[in-house]
Amino acid sequence: MKYIVIIGDGMADLPIPELGGKTILQAVETPNMDYLAKHGRTGLAVTVPEGFPPGSDVANMSVFGYDPAVYYTGRSPLEALSMGVSLHSNELAFRTNLITIGNADGTVGADGPELSDAYIVDYSGGHISSKEAKELIEAVDKELGTGKFKFYPGISYRHLLVVQDNYGKDLAFTPPHDITGKKASDYFPKGNEGNNENDSKTAQTYSDMMAASYHILKDHPVNKKRIAEGKLPANCIWFWGQGNAPKFELFEKLHHKTGAVISAVDLLKGIGVAAGLDVIEVEGATGFLDTNYKGKADAAMEALKTKDFVFVHIEAPDECGHLGNYKLKMQAVDDLDLKIVAPLLEYAKSLDEPCQILVMPDHPTPVALKTHTCDPVPFVLYDTREENADNVSVYDEESVKSGSLGTVYAPKLISLMIESENEPSENE
Template sequence: MSIFGYDPAKYHTGRAPIEAAALGLKLRPDQVAYRCNLSTIGDDGTMIDFAGGHPSTERAAGAIEAMHVAFADEGIEFHRGVQYRHIMVAPADWAEAECAPPHDLTGKPAVWPTGPAAPKLQRVMDASREILADFDIDANTVWLWGQGFQPQMPSFESQYGLKAGLVTAVDLVRGLGVLTDIEVVELESATGWYDTDYEGKRDCAIDGLDDGLDLFIVHVEATDEAGHAGNVEEKVRALENWDSRILAGLVESLDASGPWRMLLLPDHATPLALRTHTPDAVPYLLFDSTADGPGGEYTEAGVADLPIVPGHELMGRLVAG
């Protein structure tokens, strides 16, 4: 949200309602959305895998449909997302709970919901164990978190005067596009995993700009997933893929089209040693093909002594020209 140029302090109401928008869900004021992970918890209560073995979307679909059927009479809806990432919609009074993000618990004891709505959530999570046991997936529970009511956001074009597009495999990012009227390009081969289609994403950007869009956002999830997995080889490979499979062809196309600008950055840190998100500031690279910049080192250490820029201000700097 911040990278798109919107202040989270003003617009962020929770992760799940943004992802719900990506699925085409328009929540009523009396409804709250929860992110619903398919996760794996050990017999000793340890969070083994917040992503439940990364089931294919097709395999996950049956489990989510079974959850939907099991709770439909209670006004609870389950909606299929991608791989392990799904959505539960519940009455508004289910919102009052403190829920731990499952990726913060990898290898640690599960921290169950607390607060007024916690017993309702716990009942659903407990019931999911029996339901998921009937399906050929590694996940053995649903994990509910990231709840909120759907935000109202102004369009990107009304904010910045530009027509924008984006490509992503992640519903959170897709949902931001839906809520801000950014053109979301569907790429079937974008997986949200190490095997995503880097060239396909690059070509979506090139085609979108050639077709008249003023700005295009390319999102790749592989580095984040590698960070959560503690997999240094895949994280390095994903970063190298940006150079060899996206930028290598994209820069030449941009050069051929005239002056251009680019903002390159991660949307958060996911250190390999911690295997979860941290609130640390991240480096960014802002490039203008028509002007020499001050240079510098594009690493966390290289920018550690520089002033921190609020993330939602960067889009304004990019489009200012």
Template sequence: MKLLYLIADGMGGRPLDELGGKTTMEAAHTPNMDELAKTGVMGRAQTVPGTMPPGSDVANMALLGFDPAKYHTGRGPIEAAAQGLELDPDDLVWRLNLVTVSKLTIDGHMRDYSSGHIATEVSTPIVEALQDKLGNDMYTFYPGVQYRHLLVQHGGALTDDAGLLISPPHDITDKPIKLDLRTLSRSPFLWDLVFEAKEVLDDRSINRSRANTIWPWGQGRPLILPDFKETYGLSGAVISAVDLIKGLGNASNMTVIDVEGATGLLDTNYQGKVDAALKFLEENDFVFVHLEGPDECGHGGNAHEKVEAISRFDARVVAPLREALKDQDTAWIVTCDHFTPIAERTHTRDAVPFILNGPGCEPSGIDTFSEQTADSTGLRLDNGFELLEFALEKFGMK
């Protein structure tokens, strides 16, 4: 049997007046997810433990069946695993955004956590210039994708910097940065590095983008996860545009499939992801297909774009996979990692709606897939990391 695990990042949300009181899931055109819901089982799962922040790193680790409370060390270490960086156990790995602030002072505001979704070909030379001018025995800059980069603080896990709580920039869009600068000021070396980096970014011969400062956050020691196949008995792969999913795959010895043209936005290469999933399943058991678009639209506060992102997920990912596999023995898990409501423009810790469709699943008979319909079934998993094992047992695959 083949198992497909389809994730629309940030798909969940809350009712909006501009959508006639509907959520973006309810407003989207999703006939394929609706059919899977009607002929399968629906419920909700708490992917983010109550003691942890509602990030995609925490939530997707849970969806892959690993308890974040046990294995999560930070956002930066997951993305370092995606790049295969060789790290020492005492290194502190920071996620490093290129961001736009109104000004880098205590009365400044976070204007854009992504610097206008800066393109990778634009951001990479900037990060390389930062390494050339500021890299040293303490700090190393590593280019990543778009606005998402890494800063390794060698030996930093042994310092007080490991405990600094700096806000994820997408959590403070259009909000003051004063409290985070005060936190940053507790580390003189990191404080100097950020302001020296601003001077580099102010050089228009190096940087012509909207980015005007760096933002280190999500730090932790290197990530170690159990082997996925040894844990779940499945030969699996992850497909995503974002490094955090690739990092979870690398750390658990799954196959990581890169798809040309996968952007994490509305213009991503949907067909390429579908083709890659089908190719992998010719010889293997399990594929985790992740789409970032709904989350990015949620952060942008654009309800109609988020409705479109969810509709495209249904039409361009779920539909062609169902058609291609209609005559094969398959099982499906469809969900999101967390909510990214339009009003909040950031992640929340609501329990996510999910569909299980395959052997052992009694049809729900409910015609639509949404937050409310999933909640109406009464099926609730308080530990989201148990969803995969729960599904495997129901499908008879464990």
């Protein structure tokens, strides 16, 4: 038995007025995912346990079979792992976004407002390239890096700060993708339980660093060039998602199966590293609409020659959801169906052993909200033996509610797949 898990990040949505009240999954023709639904089993998966924020970290851990209630230590530590940065016990990792700040109307002047008066224009610094970002993060590290704080460049707008002595571990930070268009100072870090004096001072240190980064970045040659090209400058940094080193059980030890992960995103690669899965790099994997879909599908097929499981993660639907652009998100879902699900379905059927395919989002990223929600997500679980099909005619948020698997706690899905390996014909 082989196993393919396809994650359409943020793919689930709400009814969209411009689409006649349909969701993205309902509005886009997805013949391949629909085939899986018709010939497989469907249901709703709870990926975000109660009391957790609906972050991609929590939700994807669930999809990989790791209960966040047991294994979660924060988002950035997982990304650090994938960047090859290991954390000592008293070291804290922070996600450090390169963002764009500017005026309330979304314009970004050459001499815009200080961070304390500015608004969040874009959480991604205009989806800045990794190459440009590296220069900017190095400039920030040169000025703000000390014995206590060290910056590491990552992918696109997603970078890393490692801090000694758990400094600021319990403060509350806000993900910048949740506050697009909002006044930055309303979301500066603060103490979790009241603002005791010590917490306030620590929080101030982080706000000050973010504010100082504006002066390092706004006139940096990389940003001057971006502005000249009509692109958004990545003119500030923003901290969030802090945590200590993760402590995962190895996937192989838990399930007696080997596996690999294919993703453009450090967080997903980090989950892979923490789980002891092979992390496969695909050239041209960008985490956006221009990603190398064919390269990712090919890599998945190659991985299955030696591995039992392959996780294929597609980031674009989530990014389009955060942009609030339903047309782009429709494109992302169309691409996922045609360029990932179709070839992998064909491959699964061509194998001379049975193969299961699980397709699901990690969480919804509704375009109307531009952020994640906690709602259960639709999933389809297909087995090439095609027994016990639900005959649900399409795959979307509504149709799966009549599926035979009902509502499932997502961390149990991997075990569910493995358990059904030898007993596909249980008819109850």
